Each structure stands twice: as structure tokens, then as C-alpha cells.
Amino acid sequence: MKAAIITFPGSNCDRDLAQAFERAGADVVRVWHKDSALPAGTDVVGVPGGFSFGDYLRCGAIAAQSPISTAVRAHAARGGYVLGICNGFQVLTEMGLLPGALMRNAGLKFMCKTVGLKVAMTDSAYTSGYVLGQTIQVPIAHHDGNYTVDAETLALIEGDGRVAFRYAENPNGSMGDIAGVLSENRRVLGMMPHPERVVDPLNGGTDGQPLFQGLIGNMALA
Amino acid sequence: MTEPAITPELIAAHGLKPDEYARILEIIGREPSFTELGIFSAMWNEHCSYKSSKKWLRTLPTTGPQVICGPGENAGVVDIGDGQAVIFKMESHNHPSYIEPHQGAATGVGGILRDVFTMGARPIAAMNALSFGLPDHPKTAHLVKGVVEGVGSYGNAFGVPTVGGEVRFHRSYNGNCLVNAFAAGLADADKIFYSIASGVGMPVVYLGAKTGRDGVGGATMASAEFDDTIEEKRPTVQVGDPFTEKRLLEACLELMASGAVISIQDMGAAGLTCSAVEMGDKGGLGIKLNLDAVPQREARMTAYEMMLSESQERMLMVLKPSMEPQARAIFEKWDLDFAIVGETIPEDRFLILHGGEIKADLPLSKLSSSAPEYDRPWVPTPAAAPLGTVPAIEPMEALKALIGSPSYAHKAWVWEQYDSQVMADTVVTPGLGAGVVRVHGTGKALAFTSDVTPRYVKANPIEGGKQAVAEAYRNLCAVGARPLATTDNLNFGNPEKPEIMGQFVGAIQGIGLAVAALDMPIVSGNVSLYNETDGQGILPTPTIGAVGLLASVDDIIAGRPGPSDLAVVVGETHGHLGQSALLAEAFGIESGDAPAVDLVAERRNGEFIRAQRGLIAACADLSDGGLALAAFEMAEGAGIGLTLDSQDIPTLFGEDQARYLVAVKPGDLAAFAAAAKAAGVAVAQVGEFGGASVKIGAQVSALAELSAVYRGAFAQKLGL
Numbered sequence: 012m013k014a015a016i017i018t019f020p021g022s023n024c025d026r027d028l029a030q031a032f033e034r035a036g037a038d039v040v041r042v043w044h045k046d047s048a049l050p051a052g053t054d055v056v057g058v059p060g061g062f063s064f065g066d067y068l069r070c071g072a073i074a075a076q077s078p079i080s081t082a083v084r085a086h087a088a089r090g091g092y093v094l095g096i097c098n099g100f101q102v103l104t105e106m107g108l109l110p111g112a113l114m115r116n117a118g119l120k121f122m123c124k125t126v127g128l129k130v131a132m133t134d135s136a137y138t139s140g141y142v143l144g145q146t147i148q149v150p151i152a153h154h155d156g157n158y159t160v161d162a163e164t165l166a167l168i169e170g171d172g173r174v175a176f177r178y179a180e181n182p183n184g185s186m187g188d189i190a191g192v193l194s195e196n197r198r199v200l201g202m203m204p205h206p207e208r209v210v211d212p213l214n215g216g217t218d219g220q221p222l223f224q225g226l227i228g229n230m231a232l233a
Numbered sequence: 234m235t236e237p238a239i240t241p242e243l244i245a246a247h248g249l250k251p252d253e254y255a256r257i258l259e260i261i262g263r264e265p266s267f268t269e270l271g272i273f274s275a276m277w278n279e280h281c282s283y284k285s286s287k288k289w290l291r292t293l294p295t296t297g298p299q300v301i302c303g304p305g306e307n308a309g310v311v312d313i314g315d316g317q318a319v320i321f322k323m324e325s326h327n328h329p330s331y332i333e334p335h336q337g338a339a340t341g342v343g344g345i346l347r348d349v350f351t352m353g354a355r356p357i358a359a360m361n362a363l364s365f366g367l368p369d370h371p372k373t374a375h376l377v378k379g380v381v382e383g384v385g386s387y388g389n390a391f392g393v394p395t396v397g398g399e400v401r402f403h404r405s406y407n408g409n410c411l412v413n414a415f416a417a418g419l420a421d422a423d424k425i426f427y428s429i430a431s432g433v434g435m436p437v438v439y440l441g442a443k444t445g446r447d448g449v450g451g452a453t454m455a456s457a458e459f460d461d462t463i464e465e466k467r468p469t470v471q472v473g474d475p476f477t478e479k480r481l482l483e484a485c486l487e488l489m490a491s492g493a494v495i496s497i498q499d500m501g502a503a504g505l506t507c508s509a510v511e512m513g514d515k516g517g518l519g520i521k522l523n524l525d526a527v528p529q530r531e532a533r534m535t536a537y538e539m540m541l542s543e544s545q546e547r548m549l550m551v552l553k554p555s556m557e558p559q560a561r562a563i564f565e566k567w568d569l570d571f572a573i574v575g576e577t578i579p580e581d582r583f584l585i586l587h588g589g590e591i592k593a594d595l596p597l598s599k600l601s602s603s604a605p606e607y608d609r610p611w612v613p614t615p616a617a618a619p620l621g622t623v624p625a626i627e628p629m630e631a632l633k634a635l636i637g638s639p640s641y642a643h644k645a646w647v648w649e650q651y652d653s654q655v656m657a658d659t660v661v662t663p664g665l666g667a668g669v670v671r672v673h674g675t676g677k678a679l680a681f682t683s684d685v686t687p688r689y690v691k692a693n694p695i696e697g698g699k700q701a702v703a704e705a706y707r708n709l710c711a712v713g714a715r716p717l718a719t720t721d722n723l724n725f726g727n728p729e730k731p732e733i734m735g736q737f738v739g740a741i742q743g744i745g746l747a748v749a750a751l752d753m754p755i756v757s758g759n760v761s762l763y764n765e766t767d768g769q770g771i772l773p774t775p776t777i778g779a780v781g782l783l784a785s786v787d788d789i790i791a792g793r794p795g796p797s798d799l800a801v802v803v804g805e806t807h808g809h810l811g812q813s814a815l816l817a818e819a820f821g822i823e824s825g826d827a828p829a830v831d832l833v834a835e836r837r838n839g840e841f842i843r844a845q846r847g848l849i850a851a852c853a854d855l856s857d858g859g860l861a862l863a864a865f866e867m868a869e870g871a872g873i874g875l876t877l878d879s880q881d882i883p884t885l886f887g888e889d890q891a892r893y894l895v896a897v898k899p900g901d902l903a904a905f906a907a908a909a910k911a912a913g914v915a916v917a918q919v920g921e922f923g924g925a926s927v928k929i930g931a932q933v934s935a936l937a938e939l940s941a942v943y944r945g946a947f948a949q950k951l952g953l
Contacts, residue, residue, distance in 0.1 A: 023392025027657035065476025
């Protein structure tokens with residue numbers, strides 16, 4: 012399984028995400044945002060956390076215009092897997108691969124802490140390693156994680172079972188306590204919490220591991 | 234544009250004293266140009282020249298087998314084995330943070346990160362030690378909010394975990410907050426980069442962000458006392474751009490790996506002036522700069538402005554000429570400015586050209602080597618008056634007074650605004666004692682702590698200086714780390730006052746004694762003087778940042794006890810209440826002497842803790858707040874209750890040094906006591922952990938109730 016991890020100039024969780032994929036057994040290729048193509052044979056694209064272009068205005072807006080974005084959109088259109096975490100989630104909404112937007116946290120402050128996440132569906136490669144309704148402990152670290160979407164789309168994604176994770180206690184004002192949302196084909200996942208930070212017991216837990224293992228396991232079957 | 238005439242007023246406005254100006258005339262044999270006056274003022278102000286402190290800083294122990302590079306470079310370099318080194322420093326950004334808290338604090342973080350990666354190290358951990366005025370002072374909440382936001386905004390975007398720090402409140406900081414930022418980085422020991430230039434005719438390259446008018450004269454500002462014209466100084470505060478700094482980091486590390494770099498210096502205080510002079514001076518070379526080539530953010534900037542600008546995220550580098558194309562390509566990849574702005578020259582000259590004119594032509598070596606150095610008059614701090622009668626208080630009331638005060642309350646409001654886990658190597662997050670970060674890709678770890686108890690330093694600078702180091706030593710030992718080395722950030726009032734200078738001299742003596750006895754030499758540091766407003770000095774605050782090494786992450790001692798663990802004090806308890814947190818917070822009493830520091834006992838007890846890690850379930854150092862506060866913090870952090878047998882206030886809240894509180898499994902107690910006896914270390918069981926309530930002597934409170942006070946007080950008392 013080949014994972015391509017994108018680095019924007021202000022990405023700062025790219026190494027962490029690459030490691031989490033490697034730990035789960037993936038071959039990882041690092042991709043610079045100015046590249047115009049993904050490596051041949053890419054199965055999953057990882058869009059990491061950080062501050063892609065400083066994010067002084069709308070988080071992820073400039074990243075969505077980087078040369079690599081065209082290739083990521085094409086990969087998704089072909090049915091390829093794309094995982095966006097934190098800033099990566101913001102970038103995926105700006106690319107139009109996921110609905111909604113990430114607004115400033117309701118409390119207006121940057122927040123870094125470990126929160127409880129409820130697994131809201133298990134019918135995706137990303138969540139198949141969890142038990143429905145299970146609460147996992149995963150850190151958040153963001154200033155703009157307040158998931159916001161128009162009522163119609165919200166009803167659509169809820170009705171379609173596309174909410175992957177919900178906050179046990181909503182930390183940022185997200186509609187429907189949504190922490191992670193999937194594309195219609197369930198192959199593009201965006202989430203604000205950082206599963207790549209909890210794949211090693213030394214760092215405070217391993218609740219992120221099933222996400223990466225599930226993804227790779229599903230792909231091995233496919 | 235005509236330049237202003239050099240008048241006594243202009244000279245004074247540059248912070249130069251008449252005798253200092255006379256020295257300039259003597260050195261150059263003529264009246265300086267406006268640009269030259271600016272250059273001298275930048276090089277000779279307190280902030281850059283250390284003119285009041287140098288004599289005393291020289292007395293500090295700075296060497297040891299673990300030290301690869303001590304003070305004098307951008308940061309200190311310490312060996313951590315396996316060909317790796319940790320590179321660290323702490324630096325203040327006090328004055329800018331008081332004027333514009335968000336940007337002042339942010340650029341303080343940016344500056345210290347640059348100091349670290351300038352030497353070739355990738356930053357892996359940050360801390361910050363913050364001192365503010367009273368919680369109900371009209372400026373305090375605004376400053377706390379802005380500073381914390383600023384620290385977070387920079388470190389979070391740059392991508393370095395903030396793993397520790399301190400926050401305290403005291404009226405002496407009402408008009409002068411302290412923002413001390415620490416950063417540490419990791420590098421291969423044989424790939425450290427220094428600022429010494431070499432070779433004649435080598436290109437001097439400007440890297441990073443463009444130069445603007447921000448911060449012109451900032452270092453001079455930071456060397457003056459504050460008065461009510463402070464708001465007018467806002468334009469001298471720089472604006473930070475962590476996104477540019479992140480790109481600068483990656484570009485610099487790539488460039489260094491390419492082998493193109495001869496020497497490198499970040500542009501911090503006094504920007505282009507200081508960095509160019511430093512590289513030339515260390516290499517015994519002159520420097521010629523052509524300012525027309527400097528990337529500029531604003532139109533029609535003068536030579537004076539460019540030489541004194543403190544625009545952030547800039548570097549100066551001497552490059553191997555043959556590798557220019559590779560270097561340029563790396564900077565273009567990261568969309569950063571890259572410009573050849575000058576060259577090294579054989580003669581002792583600092584030659585500044587702009588618009589076809591010579592704007593400055595000075596003997597380069599004289600700019601730093603001939604900087605004034607003062608042996609300021611000082612008086613020893615008189616012995617503290619003995620502590621009078623201590624008012625009566627019940628133990629539970631005393632504990633509530635401490636945990637309900639912003640200085641001792643839970644600080645999650647602060648650290649949750651900092652990303653403490655980016656880079657995925659953080660093992661111990663903020664909250665209890667030292668932060669611990671794994672050395673990436675290895676089984677080793679580094680521990681970081683920052684400590685000082687300013688009340689002690691004021692009462693007794695020598696013991697207070699010793700105590701700051703001893704507490705840092707204990708915090709490192711408490712997580713199982715071997716203390717390696719120290720950085721000091723010395724914040725004091727006006728050194729022209731003999732009693733303030735006496736505090737400084739005493740604190741340095743104490744720090745020197747302690748780092749020698751505890752084998753943790755000073756490898757870097759920073760001095761911030763003139764921390765006064767309207768003639769009122771701050772509490773002397775020599776912040777100590779220290780780094781320790783764990784050979785294996787398996788050696789980490791936990792901070793959180795388990796239910797039914799026994800609570801055991803290591804070290805001798807005498808009940809010293811002078812200058813204690815309890816007296817200050819419960820009664821507003823700040824009197825008596827600081828606790829004495831027995832450095833032999835510190836070392837013995839610290840080594841004992843590290844040696845007995847197998848028998849210790851959890852550990853914390855005992856410092857201000859004493860046994861009761863430390864026991865409560867440990868239990869609360871684990872979400873369990875606590876029983877302390879004593880109800881004697883001095884026993885519970887005394888601040889005797891060289892002590893730890895350890896949690897020991899009941900079955901291990903005998904072995905632990907035997908080991909202590911063999912090591913000549915005093916241990917005493919004082920209670921146990923567990924349950925859902927906190928019992929002190931005969932008094933009981935629900936843990937949940939105390940926890941609500943402890944976790945709510947910070948935001949509540951500050952109205953945040």
C-alpha cells in the first residue's frame with residue numbers, strides 16, 4: 012500500500028503522519044506541494060496538519076490552489092483515498108472534496124488537549140477497525156475546528172451516515188458535534204483531531220492505530 | 234534626504250551617555266554620521282553589549298565534559314551521546330511584550346527558535362516563563378491573554394511542541410511583565426554551525442523575510458526604563474510571521490546539509506548591524522555591505538533604518554561562492570528572499586554603501602571589543618529580618634488559599650493554547666514538573682524545566698540564585714533525568730542602582746555555586762536589565778532553564794500516583810516558612826529569609842531518586858507551597874484523593890529545600906527505606922494516596938470540590 016504525504020511549506024505534522032502510516036505498514040512517499048503529479052501507484056493521499064501557507068486568512072485556501080491539488084482532486088475523482096487531518100481537513104473542504112467549512116473555535120482560543128471521540132459509523136475503510144459507538148481518546152490542536160455547513164448539506168451527510176467521528180464533549184462549537192466527515196463514496200475523510208499522534212503508547216495512547224490499520228487492511232482486501 | 238545633525242539631544246535619544254559618545258569620537262577621530270551613530274547605539278546598548286553584566290557573567294561555570302559550546306554563540310551546545318547534541322537557550326522579550334503583548338511574545342518565541350536553528354538544530358521543544366502584575370491590575374488580564382495567544386500563535390504554527398513553563402503574578406510586575414522564551418533543538422554533534430566568518434571576498438548573503446521599518450531602535454528601547462510615554466513606543470515592536478520562520482528553518486537546514494554555509498547568524502536585536510559585526514569580529518575580518526541589494530518591504534528606506542531594523546525572520550550568512558546556485562535554488566524552493574548584500578574584506582572595516590554613498594565607515598573590531606564595560610557600584614543585600622509571628626490558619630483553608638490563587642492554580646487555561654504534541658515525540662505534557670520529549674528515532678529522551686522563586690532572590694540573592702538552580706535540578710531528577718546543563722535568563726531592575734546591582738551580583742554568585750555543585754554548567758543565557766517602571770523595580774527574577782537526559786524512555790519516573798500508594802517525603806523537613814507561598818498568598822506577608830540551600834544534600838537526594846526509580850511509583854519535587862501543595866497536585870493530577878497525617882502548618886507548607894515527594898507501593902516501602910538509609914538520605918512516610926477526598930490531619934474536603942477551585946481559579950481571578 013502506497014501512501015503519498017503532501018508537504019505544504021507550512022505543514023508541520025507531515026513527518027508525524029508519514030510515521031503513523033509507516034508504523035501501520037504502508038510504503039510512504041513524501042510529495043512537495045509544487046509537484047504536479049502524485050507518485051505512480053498512490054493508494055492513499057495524506058494531507059497533514061499544520062499551517063499550510065500561514066493561514067492568516069482562510070485556513071487551507073491557498074493550499075487548495077497549489078499545483079499538487081489538481082492531482083489530489085483527480086485522485087479522489089478516480090475513487091482514490093484521501094485522508095486530511097486538522098489543517099488537511101481544512102484544505103480538503105477548500106478543495107471542494109468535502110462539504111462545509113472549519114470556522115474559528117466557538118471559544119476563540121487555540122485548543123490543544125486530548126478529547127473523547129465517538130465512532131459514529133464503521134462502514135468505511137477508516138473506521139472499520141473500531142466498534143460503533145466506541146469512545147476513543149485523540150488529541151486536538153487547532154484554532155479553527157468549528158465545523159459548519161448549511162442545513163441542507165448537514166441533513167444530507169447525517170442521513171447518509173457520513174459522519175465518521177463526533178466529539179463526546181463539543182470543544183469548538185462544531186455542528187452536530189462533528190469531528191470527522193466522509194465523502195459520498197466514503198473514501199475521503201477529513202477530521203480535526205490527530206489520530207497520528209496516538210499510535211505509540213509512549214505518546215499517551217494508541218487509539219489512532221485502528222484508523223491506519225483499518226485503512227491499510229481494507230486496501231489489502233480490495 | 235538630509236540627515237539630522239549630531240546634537241547632544243540626538244545622542245541622548247540614542248541612549249548613549251556623554252562619556253560613551255566621547256569614546257566614539259576617540260575611536261573614529263571625527264564626528265559620526267547619523268547612520269554611524271545608530272550603529273554605535275545598537276552595538277553599545279545594554280541589550281547587545283552586556284556592558285553592566287559582563288564582568289559578573291564571566292564568573293559563571295560554563296565548562297564540563299558534556300559542553301560542546303558554551304555562551305557566546307547563538308545558543309549553547311551540549312553532548313547527549315551517540316554523536317548527538319542538544320542546543321538551547323532562553324531569552325527575554327519583556328519590554329516589547331508589555332507594549333504589544335501578542336506580537337511582543339510571538340517575536341520572542343520566533344527569536345529564540347531562530348537562535349537554535351541558526352546553529353543547525355531542528356527545534357524540538359519550547360517553554361516559556363511568564364511573570365505578570367497582580368490579577369486585578371487593569372492591565373494584567375489583557376497582557377496574559379495577549380502574551381499567551383502570541384506565544385501559542387508562533388510556536389503552534391512553526392510546529393514546535395511547548396512542553397513547560399511557569400506563570401506567576403506579583404505586584405512588582407504591574408508595569409513590567411516578563412516573557413522569557415526557551416527553545417531547544419537537536420543536531421548531530423559534528424554538524425553544528427557557528428557565526429565565525431572565514432575567508433576574504435566571500436559573499437555575505439541575506440536570507441528570509443524582507444526588511445521593513447519595524448523595530449527600528451528596538452534594542453535601545455529594551456535597555457531603558459519605562460515611563461508614561463510607553464504607548465508611544467508601540468511602533469518599535471516587531472511583527473512576527475511564523476510561516477516565514479518555518480520556511481526559513483527548512484531552507485536553512487537544507488542549505489546547511491548541502492555544505493554551502495561557512496558561517497551564519499540570525500538577525501535579532503539590532504538586525505543587520507549586530508549580525509554582520511558579530512560574524513566579522515569573530516573571524517577577524519571586515520564586512521562591506523551594499524544596502525541597495527537588501528530586500529526591502531517599504532519604499533525609500535534609509536541606511537539608518539535598514540541597519541537598525543528589527544524585522545523578523547531574517548538571517549545573514551557567509552557562503553561558499555562556488556555553491557551559490559545550489560543555495561539560491563533552495564531558497565527559491567521555499568519562496569524566500571536570497572540576496573548577496575556584501576562581502577568579507579581583509580581590513581578592519583565596517584563599510585556601508587547605499588545609493589552610491591558611503592553611509593558608514595567604522596573600524597569593525599572596535600564596535601564590539603571597545604564597547605563600554607562597567608563595574609557598576611553595588612551593595613550586598615542586607616540580611617533579611619527574621620520572620621515574625623505567623624498568623625494562625627487551618628491546613629485546609631491554607632491549601633485552598635494556595636490552589637485558589639492564580640500563581641498556584643491549575644494552568645490549563647495557558648498550556649492548552651499551546652500545541653504540546655506536534656512532532657509526535659512528547660512523552661510528558663505540561664502540568665506536572667518537567668516536560669519530556671523523546672529524541673526522535675531513538676529510545677532516549679530529554680527533559681526540560683524552567684524555575685525561579687523571585688521572592689527568595691529578593692530576600693537573599695545568593696540563596697535565591699542557588700535555589701533556582703536547585704529546583705531545576707530537582708524537577709529533572711523527579712522525572713528520572715540526569716541534569717546536563719543550564720541556560721539563565723537574568724531579569725533585574727536598573728543596574729545603575731547599587732542595591733539592584735547587589736541583587737544581580739548575589740544571584741550570579743548563588744547560581745554559580747549551584748551549577749558547579751550540581752554539575753549543570755551555564756551554556757547560554759540572556760540578561761534583561763532596566764525592568765522598572767517609574768523607578769520601581771521588579772522582583773529580581775533570574776529564570777533558570779535546564780535540560781536533562783534520560784538514557785532510555787523506560788527510565789522516566791511518572792508524576793501521577795496510583796490509589797493506595799504511600800506518600801513519602803525524601804529529604805529533611807524543618808518547616809521553613811520565610812518567604813513562603815503560603816504566607817504570600819494567604820496573608821500577603823513577604824518576610825523572613827529565603828530557605829537555605831544545601832547543595833550537597835541536593836545532589837545526594839537527587840542521585841538517590843534517580844538510582845531508586847524502580848521503587849518509585851511517582852515523584853514530584855517539593856518547592857514553593859511545600860508538601861501539601863505538591864501532594865495535592867500529584868493526587869489531583871491522577872484524579873484520586875489523598876491523606877496527609879500531619880496538621881502542622883510548617884510541616885505541611887514549609888519550603889525546605891532538597892526534598893521530593895514520592896509515591897511508593899506499600900510492598901516496596903521497606904526496600905525503599907533501606908536504600909535511603911544506605912544512601913544517608915532521610916525519608917518519612919507522611920500519608921497515602923487514594924480515595925475521593927483530601928484529608929489533612931483532622932480536616933476533610935471532597936477532591937471534586939478542591940479540584941473545582943484549583944481548575945477554575947486562574948480564569949476566574951483574571952476574569953478571562
